[in-house]
């Protein structure tokens with residue numbers, strides 16, 4: 115085991131995020147869905163790690179985020195929690211686990227804390243979620259709101275459609291934002307909203323906004339990790355707002371192809387990858403196998 119770094123990064127907390135917001139410092143957030151993806155995000159120094167329900171699509175191969183179950187989310191949350199040393203961790207409440215009543219929402223939020231070992235929770239929706247958010251925040255669990263394009267409701271929108279593109283649409287996003295701030299959210303994710311609308315909403319709020327497909331006027335940004343590291347097969351459609359900073363898939367492909375080739379050609383394993391035994395012991399072993 116290696117020695118820990120001399121200056122381990124300080125644990126990011128709600129007061130840390132508030133301080134960043136007051137100082138105008140952008141908040142960085144990225145998704146993670148397992149031990150290695152959380153480990154690398156934490157090492158890279160992002161402020162917040164989200165166990166997004168997008169893992170349904172990017173890690174479990176489901177069609178839709180609304181397919182993932184509460185128990186499945188909690189399994190992934192625990193693996194992320196084990197790897198995360200400094201980033202603030204947030205679990206995304208999956209569809210069906212919080213909409214029925216404020217009591218159900220609170221029960222699920224508590225499960226994310228206790229079973230999922232998350233520090234906060236995120237839930238999708240606007241004004242209609244206010245009583246649930248108040249209930250969760252009331253017991254001291256930080257809540258991140260999520261407005262604009264809320265993928266769990268994609269079938270109501272007719273797909274992953276940009277929201278707030280008309281005066282009325284933009285007003286709805288602003289009203290939701292103000293209601294969620296009032297309800298006690300510590301920050302809001304604003305997804306797939308025109309940049310000028312998200313920037314204006316950010317100015318009207320005292321809490322930070324975390325944009326995804328919402329331009330550069332938000333207080334911070336979030337992306338799905340596999341999208342920005344390029345850890346998916348070529349040809350897959352990715353949203354316009356994604357910037358691909360790497361090509362992890364092609365690097366994995368190269369490595370695995372090289373391994374396959376070296377096994378086929380008996381180049382691997384080489385002597386440095388093998389164990390040996392004293393020659394004399396082996397000779398005795400050969401002797402003992404005679405007649406077997």
Ligand SMILES: Nc1nc(=O)c2c([nH]1)NC[C@@H]1CN(c3ccc(C(=O)N[C@@H](CCC(=O)O)C(=O)O)cc3)CN21
Nearest residue numbers: 168171172179265274275276306338341352353354355
């Ligand atoms: N891998 C992944 N990345 C994500 O960012 C993501 C998911 N999965 N799954 C859940 C949601 C869905 N997301 C998406 C997916 C596609 C678009 C998209 O392609 N939008 C079109 C505009 C469509 C329209 O307005 O008609 C675009 O051009 O970006 C947007 C958000 C964001 N979330």
Ligand SMILES: CC(C)C(=O)C(=O)O
Nearest residue numbers: 145166167168206303
């Ligand atoms: C993209 C973020 C905001 C999300 O909700 C997810 O990854 O599920």
Ligand SMILES: [Mg+2]
Nearest residue numbers: 166167168206
């Ligand atoms: Mg989500």
